[in-house]
Amino acid sequence: MPTIYHLFIINPGSTSTKIAVYRNEKLLAQNDVRHTPTSGRIWDVFDARLAQIQSGLDVILPKGGIDAAVGRGGLFKPIEGGTYAVNERMLQDARANIQGEHAANMGCAFAQAIANEWNIPAFTVDPICVDEFEPIARVSGLPGIERRALAHTLNMHAVARAAAEKLGIPYHKSHIIVAHLGGGISIGPVRGGRIIDVNDASSNGPFSPDRSGTLPLQPFIKLCFSGTYTEDEMKKLVMGKGGLVAYLGTNNLIEIERRIESGDIQGEAIVDAMCYQIAKEIGAMAAVLKGKVHAIALTGGLSHSRRVFASVKKYVQWIAPVMNFAGEHEMRALALGALRVLRNEETVKKY
Secondary structure (H helix, E strand, C coil), X not given: CCCCCEEEEEEECCCEEEEEEEECXXXXXXXXXXXXXXXXXXXXXXXXXXXXXXXXXXXXCXXXXXXXXXXXXXXXXXXXXXXXXXXXXXXXXXXXXXCCCCHHHHHHHHHHHHHHHHCCCEEEECCCCECCCCHHHHEEEECCEECCCCCCHHHHHHHHHHHHHHHCCCHHHCEEEEEEECCCEEEEEXXXXXXXXXXXXXXXXXXXXXXCCCCCHHHHHHHHCCCCCCHHHHHHHXXXXXXXXXXXXXXXXXXXXXXXXXXXXXXXXXXHHHHXXXXXXXXXXXXXXXXXXXXXXXXXXXXXXXXXXXXXXXXXXXXXXXXXXXXXXXXHHHHHHHHHHHCCCCCCEEC
């Protein structure tokens, strides 16, 4: 009989934390823990949120308890992909917010706190800071500014694995372009299980529901020094008030598609332009793989849209088969990463 593992999964967000219990690959229970307080520096609210997560675990705890705690990983030092045991160095770097403050920085600390209570291992899988760039991909065009490998790594690795499995290709031999289409858009080539290039969803690439993506530099520089906006306001224009929000007043694609069905010509034009930019970025990443692409995998919330999927597919299906893994698969990806280690299919990594 195969060994049964019960895994507690923790995925922190800005105002809530998704928690779940898996029995091996099967989801047993899940909950969305809404936090109070909902604002403040992340480590100032850590203890309050941990108590709420522990209460949430009590509600979904399986008989016999849990065998591992798995938290989403945040902005640590750049590391390669894989499953990592939580250790003190990771916790220190998470608390120092060394690459920026992000709710996911708390994931490893939540997992370690639960693990200490149950005397079980704590893991994190494919954190946001995963950096598998080739050296050539780092060069930006201006010394002192380097291209960064910050992306929706956890979901991208999970979808690339799923696509390779569906194609019957070993993951370590696969060439998959993954387009994570959500509030932010990350598009990257996953070659042999490594994301060797990707746009920075906070700075460039296609525009998204609330982000501007790559902008023409000369007009943007002029706007920065126009005196019309403060630095903080400029940052929000790029990330938070750009993209669909800037053009159409909302980041809700479902609402925009209803408007299109009612004859909103501008809405249709802007959504088509977003899909056009997504396809252009996929084409750029096909060039990174020198045209050797087994599949193009779309994922993230926008991939639920038939309009978006069909529009992007129309542009890129000549490159490779286009597959749809709509939605986010982060909770399952965290569980599967821990399972591979517990089953000795993969060696746990040390941070």
